[in-house]
Amino acid sequence: MTRTQSDTGAVSQENEGKTPRKAALSGWIGSVLEYYDFTLYSQAAALVFPVVFFPTGDPTVALISSLATYAVGYVARPIGAIVLGNWGDKHGRKNVLVIAMLLMGLSTLAVGFLPTYDQIGLWAPLILVFLRLIQGFAVAGELGGASAMIVEHAPAGRRGFFASFGLQGTQAGSIIATAVFIPLTAVLTDEAFIEWGWRIPFMLSAVVVLAGFLIRKHVEEPPAYTRSLAVQQAQNRQAPVVELFKNNGWTVFRAILMTLANVAGVTTLVFGTSFATQEAYGVAMPASTFLWVPLIANVAAVIVIPVFGMLSDKIGRRTLMIVGSFGSGLVAIGYLTAIQSGNLVLTIVLAILMMGVLFQMWNATFATFFQELFPTQTRVTGFAISQNVGLMIVAFLPSIFTFVAPPGSDNVPLVVGGLTLAIATVSALATLFTPETRGKDIENHD
Template sequence: MSSPTAPSGARNPNSPRMVALGSFVGTTIEWYDFFLYGTAAALVFSPLFFPDVSPAIGLIAAFGTYAVGFLARPLGGVVAGHIGDRVGRKAMLVASLLIMGASTTLIGVLPTHASIGIWAPILLLVLRLVQGFGVGGEWGGAALMSVESAPSNRRGFYGSFTQIGVSAGMLLAVGAFSIARTVLDEEAFLAWGWRIPFLISGLLVFIGLLIRIGLSEPEKFAEMKQNDTIADRPVVELFRNERRAVYLTTGMRLSQNAIYYLYTVFGIAYIARSLGSATSVGLNSVLVASAIGLVSVPIWAAMSDKVGRRPLYLFGAITSALFIGPFFLLADTGNPVLITLAMVIGLNFFHDAMYGPQAAFFSEMFSTGVRYSGASVGYQIGSVFAGGFSPLIATSLLAVGNGSPWLVVGYFTILSVITAVCAYLAPETNKKDIDDDTPNQARVAAPSSHDTPSPSNA
C-alpha cells in the first residue's frame, strides 16, 4: 500500500460523489456569474449603459457585449486545457473560479453611463471578456473530474452533475433577478437593485473555493504526471492526432447551446418586449424549466449509460429542430401557462436529451493526455458559433422580419440539422475504457477499427 504506483496510492481519496459535488458547486457558481450577465443584458443593460439609442438598438448593443464574452471562451479553453493537461485539472478549476468571481463582483460596482459616460460600456465589455475567459476553462475541467472519477458504467450520470450545475446557476441567476424585480419598484431596481445579484457572487466563490481546494486529481492523470508521460504541448497533440473529434464535438455543441440561449436569453427579451408581457413571465418560465432541469438532465444522462450517448443526442437535435416553430406559436399567445409549457418542453424534454449525456460523451471522445484541451476547445468553439451570438443574431433577424420570428426559426433549424449530422457521424462511447488511450483516435475516426491511428487519418 505504500507504493506510489499502486492503485491505492495513486487513487485520489475522493469518492465519485465528492468529486461530483465539487464539480456541481463550482460549476453552479461560475454559471450563476455568467448567466447574471445574460439576464441583465435582456432586462437592464440597454437603458443603463446604452441610453442614447433606441430601445431596439440598445438591446442589440447589450446582447453584443453579451456575445463578446463568448469570443474569449475558446482562448480560455485553450489556456485552461494546456494548464489542465500539463499541471492538473484542480489547479485550473480553482483559477477559473477566482477569475469569474472577481469579474462578476466588479460588474456589480461598475458605474453606469449616467456617471462616467462612454467608459461605462467599455469597462462592461472588458469585464465581460474576463468572464468569458474564466468560464472557458470551467466546463472541461469540471466534466473531466466527474467523468474520470466515476464508475465506468455510470459516467453519464456522474458527468451530469457538471451539467446540472449550469441549470442550477441559471436557476440562481434568474431567481435572484426575479426576486429583486418583484420586491423593488422599477426606479429602485434600475438605480441599485440590479447590482445585488452580482455582489452576491463574492460570497458564493468563497464557498466554492473551500470545496474545490480539497479535491485531488483523478487516478489516471495522477499516474501520467507521476510517470512523466504528460504531453509537452497538449493542444498541438490534440490537433495533430484527434482533430476529427474536435470538429465533431464542435458541431454537436451548436444546436444544444443555441437552443438553450434561444429560450433562456432571447426568449425572455422576446416575451417581454415583442409581446408586451410582464418581465416576470419570461423569467418565471425559465425559472420553472431550470428547476425541472435539475432532475431531467440526470435522467437523460443515466439513460445514456444504458442505451448510449449517440441515439439520445440524435433524438434531442431532431426534436429540438421540430419544436422551434411551435415554441414561438405558444409564446405568441402571451399566456403565462402556455409560455411556461413551451419552455419546459423545449428545454427539459428535447434540449436536455443532448445536454444530459454531453459531459461524458465529449470527455470519452478524447484520450487522457489531451482530454481537457479537447473537451474544452470543442465545447467552447461551438459556444462561440452558436450560443454567444444566437441572441444577437435572433434579435437582428426579428428586426429584419418586422417582428415575425420565422427567420429566427430557420436559423436555429439549420444549426440543429448540423448537430444531428455530427452526432450521426460520432462514435458511440458509453462502453469505452477511457483509460485505454491507444486506440482512442481510431475509435473516433472509424468506430469499428482497432488499429493504431496515424495523423493522416485524423
C-alpha cells in the first residue's frame, strides 16, 4: 500500500514532535545516572571518608583532606571538558554521552570495592583520588553533550523547557543518592555503616555500566549538528577548542563567572552537611536526620525546574539567572544560622528556599543560556569548558570555608554565608553583562 504525500507529511510531523521528547528523556535519564554517582561521593566525603580514608588525630585535618578529594574531581573536569567537548563537537553528541556514562559508572563502582586506609595504608587515599579524577573527567562531558542534543532538537520557542529536564535529572540523581544513604544510616549502627554499609550505594552503580549501552542508542544526532559537521569537514576548520577561544573567548570568561552561582549548592549540600554533622563544629546533628535536608530541597527542585525552564521561554534567561544566583546567596547566612541553632524545621525551610527554589531559577535556565551563547561547531566544547572551569573553582570552596571558619571559630554562619553571598553576586553581575539569547537562531551564528 502506497502512502500519500499527506500521510508522509503527517508521519514526518509526528516524528519531529517525538524527537525533542526522546532527546529530553535521554538527557534526563543520563543525568540521573551520572549525578547519582557524583552525589554519592559528595555525601560520603562529608559522612564517611574522613574516618575510612583519612584517619588522623585532628578531625579538622581529616575533614579538610576528605573535602579536598571531593574538589579533586573538579580539577579533572576542565581536562574532561576539553577532551570530551572536542569529541562531542567532532564525532557527535550521542557518541560522547555513552563514553562519559561508562567511565562514570565504572569509576564509582570501583570506589565501592576500595580497601580502607587501615588495610592498605596510603594507597587507599591515592587510589580514591585517582578514581575521583576519572569521575570528574567523565561528568565533564555529560551535561554539555546532553543539553546540546536537547537544545538542538527542540523547537526554538521551547528550548528552555526541554533543556530543563536535563537539569531536573541532575537533581533526581542527587535525590536517589541521598535516599539510598538515609535507610542505611538509620538501620545500621554507626560501626556497621562505617565498616561496610556506605559501600552499597557505590556498588549499585553497576546499573550505570549496563544502562550506558542501552539508553541513548535510539536518539539520532540533531540535524543542526550534522549540517554543521558537513560544513566543518568541507572547510577544514580548526579544532573546536582553538576556534572557541579565537572567536568566543570573552563569552567563555563570562560563563565561567556565571557558573560561580553553584556556590549555593556547595554551601547547602557539602559544607552545610559537614557543619551540621561533624562533632568538631559542636552542632552534631545525626547524619540520618540531616540527610533529609538536601533530600527535601532536591525534591522541591525537581518540581520547580520545568516551571522555570518554561518561564525562561516566556521572559528570557537572564532575569531568572540574576534573581536566582543573588537570591540564593542572600539566604546562605540564615541557612547556616539555622543549622547552628539546631532548628531542623527552619533549616529545612531555608534549604528549600535557597537550594530548592532560588538556585533552581539559575540552574533550570543556565544550560539553555550557555548553549545559545555558542555556535554549533563549538557548542559542546564552549559549554563544557565554561561550566567545568567554574565548577572547579567552586569545588574548592568547602575546603576554603573550613579553613577560614574551622571548628571552634566564631561566627561561622556569618563568615561562610557572607562569602557565599559575595561569590553569588559575581555570578549575577556576569549575567547582567551578557546579552539575552531567548529566540536566538542557534544554528546560524558564529
